[in-house]
Amino acid sequence: MSIFLRNWQSVLALALVVTSFAFLPIVSSGAGGTSWPIVLLLVAGAVGGVALGNTVAVSAVLFIAAHGAVWLLLSALTDHAGRATPSFWLLLAASWLLAWRLVTVLSAIRTRDRRTDILLRLFIPFLFGAWLLILWEAIVGGAGIPFVLLPPPSAVAARFANSLPILAADVNQTIFKAVLFGYGVGCGAGFLAAIVADRFTFMQRGLLPIGNLVSALPIIGIAPIMVMWFGFDWQSKAAVVIIMTFFPMLVNTVTGLAAAGHMERDLMRTYASGYWQTLAKLRLPAAMPFIFNALKINSTLALIGAIVAEFFGTPVVGMGFRISTEVGRMNVDMVWAEIAVAALAGSVFYGVVALAERAVTFWHPSIRGG
Amino acid sequence: MTASQNSVVEARGLGLTFDTGDGQVHALSNVNLTINKGEFVSFIGPSGCGKTTFLRVIADLEQPTAGTITVNGRSPREAREQRAYGYVFQAAGLFPWRTIERNVALPLEIMGYSKEEIGQRIHRTLELVNLTGFEKKYPWQLSGGMQQRASIARALAFDADLLLMDEPFGALDEIVRDHLNEQLLKLWARTEKTIGFVTHSIPEAVYLSTKIVVMSPRPGRVTDVIESDLPRERPLDIRETPEFLAIAARVRDGLRAGHSYED
Numbered sequence: 001m002s003i004f005l006r007n008w009q010s011v012l013a014l015a016l017v018v019t020s021f022a023f024l025p026i027v028s029s030g031a032g033g034t035s036w037p038i039v040l041l042l043v044a045g046a047v048g049g050v051a052l053g054n055t056v057a058v059s060a061v062l063f064i065a066a067h068g069a070v071w072l073l074l075s076a077l078t079d080h081a082g083r084a085t086p087s088f089w090l091l092l093a094a095s096w097l098l099a100w101r102l103v104t105v106l107s108a109i110r111t112r113d114r115r116t117d118i119l120l121r122l123f124i125p126f127l128f129g130a131w132l133l134i135l136w137e138a139i140v141g142g143a144g145i146p147f148v149l150l151p152p153p154s155a156v157a158a159r160f161a162n163s164l165p166i167l168a169a170d171v172n173q174t175i176f177k178a179v180l181f182g183y184g185v186g187c188g189a190g191f192l193a194a195i196v197a198d199r200f201t202f203m204q205r206g207l208l209p210i211g212n213l214v215s216a217l218p219i220i221g222i223a224p225i226m227v228m229w230f231g232f233d234w235q236s237k238a239a240v241v242i243i244m245t246f247f248p249m250l251v252n253t254v255t256g257l258a259a260a261g262h263m264e265r266d267l268m269r270t271y272a273s274g275y276w277q278t279l280a281k282l283r284l285p286a287a288m289p290f291i292f293n294a295l296k297i298n299s300t301l302a303l304i305g306a307i308v309a310e311f312f313g314t315p316v317v318g319m320g321f322r323i324s325t326e327v328g329r330m331n332v333d334m335v336w337a338e339i340a341v342a343a344l345a346g347s348v349f350y351g352v353v354a355l356a357e358r359a360v361t362f363w364h365p366s367i368r369g370g
Numbered sequence: 371m372t373a374s375q376n377s378v379v380e381a382r383g384l385g386l387t388f389d390t391g392d393g394q395v396h397a398l399s400n401v402n403l404t405i406n407k408g409e410f411v412s413f414i415g416p417s418g419c420g421k422t423t424f425l426r427v428i429a430d431l432e433q434p435t436a437g438t439i440t441v442n443g444r445s446p447r448e449a450r451e452q453r454a455y456g457y458v459f460q461a462a463g464l465f466p467w468r469t470i471e472r473n474v475a476l477p478l479e480i481m482g483y484s485k486e487e488i489g490q491r492i493h494r495t496l497e498l499v500n501l502t503g504f505e506k507k508y509p510w511q512l513s514g515g516m517q518q519r520a521s522i523a524r525a526l527a528f529d530a531d532l533l534l535m536d537e538p539f540g541a542l543d544e545i546v547r548d549h550l551n552e553q554l555l556k557l558w559a560r561t562e563k564t565i566g567f568v569t570h571s572i573p574e575a576v577y578l579s580t581k582i583v584v585m586s587p588r589p590g591r592v593t594d595v596i597e598s599d600l601p602r603e604r605p606l607d608i609r610e611t612p613e614f615l616a617i618a619a620r621v622r623d624g625l626r627a628g629h630s631y632e633d
Contacts, residue, residue: 261463263461263463264463264465266431266457266459268480269431270431270450270455270457271453271480272450272451272452273480281476281480282465285465285467361467362467363466363510368510
């Protein structure tokens with residue numbers, strides 16, 4: 001009994017396949033013949049996944065069965081969008097269950113080999129993400145959801161591949177000009193302001209409350225004003241990014257500079273260490289975890305700020321400009337392609353900052369792990 | 371005030387009162403004490419007796435509110451600015467982003483020693499505390515006892531004749547502590563420094579010191595100063611001898627006397 005409980009995804013998949021016999025064929029106007037390879041693949045996968053003992057063999061069988069079946073299901077939809085029968089949905093659910101079983105099997109693998117471990121750690125989330133896209137594709141195709149509401153990922157990918165020059169120009173305009181410049185200046189200015197606020201108490205008393213106020217200003221309100229001040233090109237977007245990133249950096253650095261312990265400060269005092277020496281050798285290193293916190297927060301804020309700011313006037317290039325105009329022209333696949341680019345760029349940006357953090361604050365308990 | 375030629379610390383009528391929200395706290399009251407060159411002076415007493423506060427006054431980390439104190443014949447502030455002492459805190463307080471050798475180099479960098487000089491001193495002081503071979507380790511990769519030894523090396527790295535230690539071994543287990551006490555005595559013999567040492571352990575105070583200052587709380591004051599006549603060369607088993615036990619008994623009596631008015 002326990003073997004069925006452990007393999008409940010396979011058992012349920014088998015039951016769904018059997019149920020689907022009642023509703024064949026899988027698309028209401030197509031020929032029934034194409035559905036048999038799908039059924040055979042799924043049955044083989046479900047049975048093989050339970051019967052085989054070896055983890056590698058089980059994974060291989062499940063992988064081939066789930067992906068082969070779903071590939072056949074998706075190709076059956078070509079020219080028959082929106083005509084899926086209950087049988088289609090049952091078989092789709094069965095394929096998905098087998099993929100689920102595959103991820104479960106892979107997640108349970110404990111290996112000592114570093115390379116296999118890294119490969120698994122990358123492959124499992126990849127599989128997970130791929131199935132999100134597969135289900136999206138199948139549901140949009142099978143249920144015939146209108147293109148303007150939600151285009152299938154295949155259409156987005158095709159649009160992406162065909163618009164590389166446009167996307168590259170948009171990335172260049174928005175990320176390499178507005179975001180990077182604004183991020184650098186905003187974070188740098190916030191950092192310097194924090195040092196000044198730390199050195200002169202009246203600055204800290206006066207600047208921080210105003211900082212909190214300004215950081216609460218709505219970006220929607222600021223962006224058009226910045227466009228009026230600095231023109232339509234990327235400079236006005238960079239200004240919005242500077243305003244958005246300045247205060248997280250200021251507040252975090254001020255907090256971080258207070259993070260060094262009393263004993264360590266007393267120690268520096270016994271050495272008759274000056275303000276700047278204590279800052280460089282004790283307080284700034286101790287503040288680094290806080291500073292990197294701000295850098296990470298700002299990496300996301302900067303991207304949002306630049307894209308939203310482009311909604312309020314821009315030359316005919318830029319990610320925000322593209323999103324707002326292509327939505328107006330019902331080219332939602334282009335909008336989704338632009339969103340994918342933004343997500344990718346944001347992840348890379350965040351990842352680079354996080355890697356730098358690991359290198360700089362390697363000593364912090366949260367990173368050295370103990 | 372007649373400070374003799376070889377007195378390092380000279381306190382006369384020293385008092386320190388903290389103003390807290392609950393009123394005044396008399397941390398130190400009318401403390402008179404002389405620490406001579408080359409002495410090993412222990413401060414012992416229950417918590418709140420002001421032994422740490424007194425050490426911090428010597429180090430110019432607290433300001434007295436009454437009386438006078440001189441360190442090397444100057445004010446504590448001048449002495450601190452001339453880097454007259456090394457201070458070892460209750461915890462090692464090593465910077466986790468620096469390796470052991472960079473931690474030892476910290477005071478030397480601040481005081482502007484040359485690169486070669488820093489290298490030599492790191493080598494010498496780490497050898498002195500038996501940490502050779504751990505130069506490239508980070509503090510969090512070492513045991514508590516080794517970390518505390520590294521912090522002692524850091525205090526020894528520059529040329530201060532006075533070493534102030536505030537319960538440096540308080541957080542360590544007894545075996546490690548015995549070992550470090552033994553090493554500290556050897557180190558004291560080799561370097562001929564003057565040491566001020568705060569502790570709440572009677573055996574530790576008697577084993578280490580040439581002079582034991584017994585203190586009592588509320589207000590913090592000196593109740594007894596015991597000159598130890600034990601030889602300078604002290605193996606660990608000296609703690610079983612009648613001479614040792616006699617001094618320990620006197621310290622215990624002094625501590626009890628300080629407490630008696632509370633009963």
